[in-house]
Every structure is written in structure tokens, then in C-alpha cells.
Amino acid sequence: MLFILPFKMAHAMDAAKDVLIINSYHRGYSWSDNIIKGIESILNEEYAIRTEYMDSKFKHDKPYLNKLYDLYKYKYQNNQFDLIITIDDEAYNFIKSFYKELFKDTPIVVCALNNYEDFLLEHPDGFTGVGEIVALKQTIDLALRLDSSTENIFITMDNSLISEIIKQKANDLIKEYKDQVNLVILQNSKLEPILSILTNIPDKSAIIQLGLYSDNIGNLMSIEKTNKTISETSKKPIYALFDIHLTEGVLGGNVVNSYSLGQASASKALQVLKGASINSIPFTLPSVSSYIINYKEMRKFNI
Numbered sequence: 001m002l003f004i005l006p007f008k009m010a011h012a013m014d015a016a017k018d019v020l021i022i023n024s025y026h027r028g029y030s031w032s033d034n035i036i037k038g039i040e041s042i043l044n045e046e047y048a049i050r051t052e053y054m055d056s057k058f059k060h061d062k063p064y065l066n067k068l069y070d071l072y073k074y075k076y077q078n079n080q081f082d083l084i085i086t087i088d089d090e091a092y093n094f095i096k097s098f099y100k101e102l103f104k105d106t107p108i109v110v111c112a113l114n115n116y117e118d119f120l121l122e123h124p125d126g127f128t129g130v131g132e133i134v135a136l137k138q139t140i141d142l143a144l145r146l147d148s149s150t151e152n153i154f155i156t157m158d159n160s161l162i163s164e165i166i167k168q169k170a171n172d173l174i175k176e177y178k179d180q181v182n183l184v185i186l187q188n189s190k191l192e193p194i195l196s197i198l199t200n201i202p203d204k205s206a207i208i209q210l211g212l213y214s215d216n217i218g219n220l221m222s223i224e225k226t227n228k229t230i231s232e233t234s235k236k237p238i239y240a241l242f243d244i245h246l247t248e249g250v251l252g253g254n255v256v257n258s259y260s261l262g263q264a265s266a267s268k269a270l271q272v273l274k275g276a277s278i279n280s281i282p283f284t285l286p287s288v289s290s291y292i293i294n295y296k297e298m299r300k301f302n303i
Contacts, residue, residue, distance in 0.1 A: 017082040017273050019043060020103075021051040024090035029057065029212075030223065030244045031258050032087050035111060038262020039085060042270055056090040057160060057212055057220060069098050076102065083269055085109045086129075089161050096124065107278040111265035112258075114165045119283060128278050130264045131285045135254035136169055136208070139239050142254060142291065143206045144181060146303045147237070151204040152182045154197075156230070158211035159189045166210060166241075190214050191226060198234040206237045208253070209245060223247060237301050243292075251301070252293035260288035 021039065025032045036051065043049060054060075054068060084106050086092045092110045095103070110129030113119055119131070136155075144150055155170050157163035167185060174183045186194050191213035198207065209230055215221055221229075224247045231238055231249030240246055240253040264286040272278050 016046060016048045018079070019047050019049045019269070019273070020076075020081045020084045021049060022084060022086045022091040022095060023051055023053050024056045024086075024088035026053050026055045026057060027051075031242060034244070034258035035087050035262035035265075038259040038264075039111075039266040039269075040262075041259075042263055042266035043273075047273065054090055054094065057158075060090060060161070065094060065097075068094065069102070072098075072102055081106050083107045083109065083272055085111055085265060085269055088112045089114050089165065092119075093161075099126075107272045109265050109269045109272065109278075110283075112261050114162055116283070116285065123283070126278055128268055128272075128281045128283050130261060130268065131283065132256060132261060133285055133289065134166055134169070134241050134256060135289050136166060136241060137173060138254040138289075138291075139208055139241060140173065140177065140181070140183070142252070143208070143237065143239055146251075146298070147206070147301070149204050150181060150206050152184060152202055153206050153208060154184045154186055154201060155208045156186045156194050156198075156211050158213055159187065160212070163187065163211065187211075188213070190216065191221060191229065192216055195229065195233050198230060198236075201234060201236065205234075206239060207234060208239045208241065209250070210241050237297065237303070246292060246294070249297070250294060251297040251303075252291065254289050254291050257288045257290065261286070264288065 021036060023032050084103055086095050086108065092113055095108060108127045110127060112132040113129060114132050114134065116131030140153060143153060157167060170183060170185055177183055186197055188194050209227060213221055213226055223244055227238065227245060227247045227249050237251045238249055240250050240255055243255045243257050246255060268281050271281055
């Protein structure tokens, strides 16, 4: 049986360009899932999109990354992509390390890059994209503005690369806020040790929660369960830095919108796919954060 495709559809299939997304995380992690949705909203069916998941929340040491390199080198030895999009810092660092060996001369658009200061200094050839501004200072100020009696803010985080980057910013802010509020960093890959501390924190305290943790047998916990558990254990106001953390038990924060980050990076990718030189497209820091408050949580704490 012979099928005749409409001219436009047949032309689109012939002209389809290949895009590879290298995602730092795993499928089902709502942060990067939302970013991919944002990318796909801009890059429609004209583009053949494939996605690799690095699973860096599970494993990110050097031997593991070397095995990923071997896998991608074998898997894509006969492939030439028109463009690659990296999601978050782990994927960018990986591509930067193995660019010449794996995807030489392929345009790279980075998305949600936190360590963008180094990128701007190096400005690598063939790379552009969008950075991610995490509004830690603004969220601290929000917590103090909503409750001026706050004396302690506990910043809870895991051991991921993004947590390490935010930890550096938090350490700088500890000095800046020393006369206003006591900032305390709690960091662990598992939730239980953090909970054991949050159970006994002083009354005039708040929490900024940004981690993704494992339970006692090593399974990653959902963000919803994590935040609910922290809320019930601490009985303190919880603030967030990312939209995916605005779950039950979280009061609010100045949060980054993951879907909008995906759209911002895809807009740059689209320019390249339509013929623009990637080196002519500037790296930018899009304004994709906003204040979001849960009124129910405000009432609970009489704020």
C-alpha cells in the first residue's frame, strides 16, 4: 500500500534537524522535566530531539563520568548533531571536558548554568546559553521582612554541585548578615541527619530548603514528601529558591521558574538552528524569578 504525504509534512521530515539534550539529572525530576517541556514548546516537530540523562543526583564521581564518556563516544560515534543543549552545571562541565572528543564543532547551548561567572570569563568558542540566578539573598530578605523577629535561618541542602555553588554564596552572606540574622548551613545527602537537627532548632527560626535527599536505604525521596516531613518535624516557616519546591508546607520565596528557563535557552537554540552563528548570540541571565507566597502558610505562622 502506498501512502502519499502532504508536501509540507514530507519537506519537514527531510529537513528535520537533530538536537541532543544532555540533562544533568534523571527523568522524573520535575526541575529538569519542566525545563525540557519549555524547550519542546519552542522547538516543535520540525526538530528531532533526543535526550540523555546523566543521573548526577545518584552518581557524579570521576570514574562514573569516564564511563559516561565511553558510552557516549561509542553510542554517537557515527552521529552528527546540529545542536546540543545542556541542562544545569553537571552537563555543561561534562561537555566542556569532553567536547573535542565527543561533539567537536557542534554548537552548544547551555541552560540553567549557575556557575556563570566562569563561563563569562572564559566565553568558550561555540557555546552560548542562559544562566540561572538563584535569589538566595532576596529570599533571606523576604523571610526577615515577613517576620522581623527571625533570629536564625537554616539553609538545608544536599551534596550536589548546585548545592555546593549555593553554599559558596551562602558563606559570603553569613558575614553580610551577621548583625541581622544567624545563617546556618545544614548539608547532607540523607534527610535523617538534617531532621535530627531541625527537630530542636530555636523558636525564632526559619528554613530555606533546596535539597533533594535519600532515605535511610539510599532511595531518593520526592520533593513533596521531603518538604512535608521537614515542615512537620521543624514546625517552622519554610522558604524555597526553585519553583518545584513550592509544595505543601512551604511558605514561599523568590523562586526560579524552570519552564521559562527552558524556553529562554530554546529561543537561542532556535536562532542557531535557523542559521545564526552561535558566537554572535550573547550569553544572558534571563529574569525568570518571581516572589510567590502561600497565604495558607502565612496564616499558620501568624505572619
